[in-house]
Amino acid sequence: MITLHQIQKKYYDSLIISVPKLELPHGIYWMQGGNGAGKTTCLKIIAGLIPFEGDVLVKSTISSKRQPVQYRQMVSYAEAEPLYPAFLTGRDLLQLHTGARGEGYESITELSALLGIPAFIHNPVSSYSSGMLKKLSLLLAFTGRPALILLDEPLITLDTATIPILYDWIRRFHTQHGVSFVITSHQLITAGELQLTATLVIDNKELKKV
Numbered sequence: 001m002i003t004l005h006q007i008q009k010k011y012y013d014s015l016i017i018s019v020p021k022l023e024l025p026h027g028i029y030w031m032q033g034g035n036g037a038g039k040t041t042c043l044k045i046i047a048g049l050i051p052f053e054g055d056v057l058v059k060s061t062i063s064s065k066r067q068p069v070q071y072r073q074m075v076s077y078a079e080a081e082p083l084y085p086a087f088l089t090g091r092d093l094l095q096l097h098t099g100a101r102g103e104g105y106e107s108i109t110e111l112s113a114l115l116g117i118p119a120f121i122h123n124p125v126s127s128y129s130s131g132m133l134k135k136l137s138l139l140l141a142f143t144g145r146p147a148l149i150l151l152d153e154p155l156i157t158l159d160t161a162t163i164p165i166l167y168d169w170i171r172r173f174h175t176q177h178g179v180s181f182v183i184t185s186h187q188l189i190t191a192g193e194l195q196l197t198a199t200l201v202i203d204n205k206e207l208k209k210v
């Protein structure tokens with residue numbers, strides 16, 4: 001269960017998003033909204049990456065504000081357009097993540113192989129294409145033992161062969177390991193691809209479940 005409580009986020013006195021109270025039971029959620037609606041801002045709030053008013057609880061008790069280290073171990077986030085220091089290799093980043101968070105529920109080596117990452121993992125990320133960077137960022141989000149994985153536009157730049165692999169791992173983590181997902185996507189997510197628990201929409205700067 002994820003609980004968002006009295007959340008407000010402003011940039012330069014301008015309200016971007018508010019969430020008076022929202023409870024998300026264990027599930028897979030698709031967050032929708034037009035360009036600039038506030039989806040990435042919401043995910044960054046839930047990931048605990050930006051300052052905001054209010055609080056987010058994961059597993060109903062672990063607070064992003066009061067237990068920030070424990071909270072961040074429970075929440076993974078893959079950015080829409082990942083950026084890493086240019087000189088690091090994919091292997092450096094994977095070692096950093098598995099060292100800090102542990103390899104996790106499943107074999108990260110297996111997912112890496114399925115995504116074709118071993119072919120470029122030893123190269124600096126500055127040499128990666130946007131799809132290669134995306135695959136690496138998704139792999140990193142599946143490390144550790146999170147209760148919640150936030151995926152911001154995971155489908156953009158992925159080739160068509162990779163999308164079913166990603167959906168398969170989302171389903172596997174959800175059903176076998178109890179991981180919840182919040183996914184933003186401008187692309188349609190059909191019931192055949194993922195059994196969505198609910199859709200989240202941003203309506204007049206307020207995040208709601210529909």
Ligand SMILES: Nc1ncnc2c1ncn2[C@@H]1O[C@H](COP(=O)(O)OP(=O)(O)OP(=O)(O)O)[C@@H](O)[C@H]1O
Binds near residue numbers: 016042
């Ligand atoms: N660092 C920032 N400083 C000032 N304003 C910001 C900042 N980041 C985002 N915003 C503003 O917050 C609003 C929401 O942006 P956000 O990136 O969350 O939208 P989004 O729904 O993810 O959009 P898109 O679908 O285009 O990616 C926009 O008006 C944007 O200009």
